[in-house]
Amino acid sequence: MSFETKEHAKQYWKENLRIMLTLLAVWFAVSYGAGILLVDALNEIRLFGFKLGFWFAQQGSIYTFIVLIFVYVRKMNALDRKYNVHED
Amino acid sequence: MDIQLLTYLLVGASFALYIGIAIWARAGSTSEFYVAGGGIPPVANGMATAADWMSAASWISMAGIISFAGYDGSVYLMGWTGGYVLLALCLAPYLRKFGKFTVPDFIGDRYYSQTARTIAVVCAIFVSFTYVAGQMRGVGVVFSRFLEVPVNTGVIIGMVIVFFYAVLGGMKGITYTQVAQYCVLIFAFMVPAIFISLLMTGNPIPQIGFGGQVSGGEGYLLDKLDGLSTELGFAQYTEGTKPMIDVFFITAALMVGTAGLPHVIVRFFTVPSVAGARRSAGWALIFIAILYTTAPAVAVFARVNMINTINGEDSAGALYSEAPSWIKSWETTGLISWEDKNGDGRMFYAADERNEMKIDRDIMVLANPEIAQLPNWVIALVAAGGLAAALSTAAGLLLVISTSVSHDLLKRNLMPNITDKQELLFARMSAAVAVVVAGYLGINPPGFVAQVVAFAFGLAASSFFPAIILGIFHKRMNKEGALSGMIVGITFTAAYIIYFKFINPAANIPDNWFLGISPEGIGTLGMILNFVVAFAVHKVTGDAPDDVQDVVESIRYPKGAGEASAH
Numbered sequence: 001m002s003f004e005t006k007e008h009a010k011q012y013w014k015e016n017l018r019i020m021l022t023l024l025a026v027w028f029a030v031s032y033g034a035g036i037l038l039v040d041a042l043n044e045i046r047l048f049g050f051k052l053g054f055w056f057a058q059q060g061s062i063y064t065f066i067v068l069i070f071v072y073v074r075k076m077n078a079l080d081r082k083y084n085v086h087e088d
Numbered sequence: 089m090d091i092q093l094l095t096y097l098l099v100g101a102s103f104a105l106y107i108g109i110a111i112w113a114r115a116g117s118t119s120e121f122y123v124a125g126g127g128i129p130p131v132a133n134g135m136a137t138a139a140d141w142m143s144a145a146s147w148i149s150m151a152g153i154i155s156f157a158g159y160d161g162s163v164y165l166m167g168w169t170g171g172y173v174l175l176a177l178c179l180a181p182y183l184r185k186f187g188k189f190t191v192p193d194f195i196g197d198r199y200y201s202q203t204a205r206t207i208a209v210v211c212a213i214f215v216s217f218t219y220v221a222g223q224m225r226g227v228g229v230v231f232s233r234f235l236e237v238p239v240n241t242g243v244i245i246g247m248v249i250v251f252f253y254a255v256l257g258g259m260k261g262i263t264y265t266q267v268a269q270y271c272v273l274i275f276a277f278m279v280p281a282i283f284i285s286l287l288m289t290g291n292p293i294p295q296i297g298f299g300g301q302v303s304g305g306e307g308y309l310l311d312k313l314d315g316l317s318t319e320l321g322f323a324q325y326t327e328g329t330k331p332m333i334d335v336f337f338i339t340a341a342l343m344v345g346t347a348g349l350p351h352v353i354v355r356f357f358t359v360p361s362v363a364g365a366r367r368s369a370g371w372a373l374i375f376i377a378i379l380y381t382t383a384p385a386v387a388v389f390a391r392v393n394m395i396n397t398i399n400g401e402d403s404a405g406a407l408y409s410e411a412p413s414w415i416k417s418w419e420t421t422g423l424i425s426w427e428d429k430n431g432d433g434r435m436f437y438a439a440d441e442r443n444e445m446k447i448d449r450d451i452m453v454l455a456n457p458e459i460a461q462l463p464n465w466v467i468a469l470v471a472a473g474g475l476a477a478a479l480s481t482a483a484g485l486l487l488v489i490s491t492s493v494s495h496d497l498l499k500r501n502l503m504p505n506i507t508d509k510q511e512l513l514f515a516r517m518s519a520a521v522a523v524v525v526a527g528y529l530g531i532n533p534p535g536f537v538a539q540v541v542a543f544a545f546g547l548a549a550s551s552f553f554p555a556i557i558l559g560i561f562h563k564r565m566n567k568e569g570a571l572s573g574m575i576v577g578i579t580f581t582a583a584y585i586i587y588f589k590f591i592n593p594a595a596n597i598p599d600n601w602f603l604g605i606s607p608e609g610i611g612t613l614g615m616i617l618n619f620v621v622a623f624a625v626h627k628v629t630g631d632a633p634d635d636v637q638d639v640v641e642s643i644r645y646p647k648g649a650g651e652a653s654a655h
């Protein structure tokens with residue numbers, strides 16, 4: 001066990017899951033939400049030549065995915081350091 | 089210089105580069121052969137993962153599919169990129185910490201069961217062969233069109249090249265070759281896209297250009313395309329025709345399938361650390377997104393260009409006798425054809441009875457530079473790019489097949505006492521056999537290659553993904569639960585696909601689908617079933633043993649991750 005106490009291990013895992021689920025909620029919202037379920041409503045809004053729902057489905061969701069992964073990397077690296085379980 | 093000579097030069101130079109890298113990066117141990125010794129930097133690994141992931145289908149066919157499907161094509165764009173978020177957040181770091189070579193390794197050890205390992209091996213091999221046959225075929229098609237050699241000769245040339253660096257270099261050789269192949273394929277995809285974007289919208293960035301104004305004209309490009317589509321009897325380009333539930337389920341099946349594909353997961357065993365595995369998934373997605381965000385722009389440019397060329401600017405139809413040379417040169421390959429139904433000597437493309445054209449979707453990328461009248465060297469580049477995409481994916485898949493045989497089947501199952509040297513020899517031999525089988529499938533493609541792609545994703549989604557997720561996030565999950573979940577998931581998904589694709593293809597219409605979900609999207613339902621069954625069976629059979637639970641605890645934080653190893 002690399003954690004100082006069992007309590008730390010539990011706490012680390014809980015925070016890890018919170019970060020993951022928050023980011024997955026955004027992941028779901030931009031693709032399944034904006035790109036599919038709400039596409040018709042969002043298509044009423046224009047972003048230059050794009051209908052907004054169409055833009056999310058073919059462009060916006062992909063850009064958001066990239067941002068999500070790098071936010072995750074940063075947050076997890078910070079969390080690893082906080083509990084001193086990072087790699088050397 | 090003429091196109092033919094330029095093409096030979098560019099393709100020859102790229103092949104020489106790949107072989108040079110293969111000789112420089114030979115593998116000396118099983119660890120180097122399977123996971124490149126776990127020493128690939130995250131950025132390079134991301135690039136290699138991107139080349140591995142983007143197949144002949146992504147490179148040659150995807151923009152064309154979107155071009156014909158419009159909004160409905162979004163399922164591929166979101167589906168084949170969103171899976172990387174799942175990989176980075178839910179799978180890659182934990183599997184890297186687990187520190188084994190393969191997906192069947194994880195399933196077999198986590199569920200303390202040879203049966204689970206065997207099911208995983210069979211799925212991995214099936215999924216990989218499905219894919220690899222398509223790649224070899226892609227190599228053959230590119231050769232036959234651009235180098236004017238018969239398709240079969242093309243496949244054999246491709247086999248020799250892949251044989252050389254996959255058998256010799258293993259994962260190490262493949263990874264560094266894929267870095268080079270990524271550069272070739274992305275350059276070859278972007279150059280025509282940028283040229284065309286400039287021509288049509290005056291904007292050098294295709295991602296912005298296709299939402300911009302038509303150059304020299306009034307109004308937005310997408311509005312013009314929507315208008316043209318309606319006029320010709322098609323649905324509006326930016327609106328879908330598929331039911332929403334099907335779009336939802338197909339996207340989910342592709343995302344989850346991506347995250348469950350063995351040749352993608354194995355890429356995260358090759359980086360030096362857990363933090364590296366997380367970062368590497370991000371880099372992979374950046375490199376993939378460059379192509380995936382450009383493809384929908386190419387789709388729009390190509391469609392507008394094609395309609396204008398065939399129907400003429402005035403939509404009265406262009407005279408066949410004055411048709412540009414690309415129409416005639418692609419007619420010989422059978423990818424485009426014209427039948428003068430009304431006898432006026434003019435071509436016309438439409439969705440209704442006015443239509444006189446048959447156009448294959450692959451032409452949208454392959455002939456795009458010619459349609460837009462780009463310089464000869466850009467046209468020659470397309471051949472090198474398509475080949476790089478096909479070869480890099482084929483090599484990655486062959487490695488999964490050879491690893492499954494030599495490591496999962498022989499070392500971990502049938503012949504546990506072989507030495508590292510013997511195992512390496514078996515790995516090379518199975519890679520060699522796999523190349524030959526893949527080549528055979530490329531020359532004599534079974535009629536079902538296109539149909540089985542749905543299979544590959546459906547199986548990955550309904551078998552591997554839930555088993556791995558539960559293995560990490562539900563430490564008390566036991567082998568009975570995981571096994572019955574996998575079996576129910578696979579059986580349900582396979583039965584649905586086999587019924588609609590093979591037994592009764594005539595019934596494959598939305599009215600007959602369960603809840604309106606097509607065979608392409610059914611893997612999502614299979615995945616849900618897998619989870620439900622696993623939970624239910626676990627409830628009545630008790631928890632996993634304590635030592636297994638301890639292992640699960642230990643993969644949940646990065647500290648102490650060593651090099652991936654066999655034991």
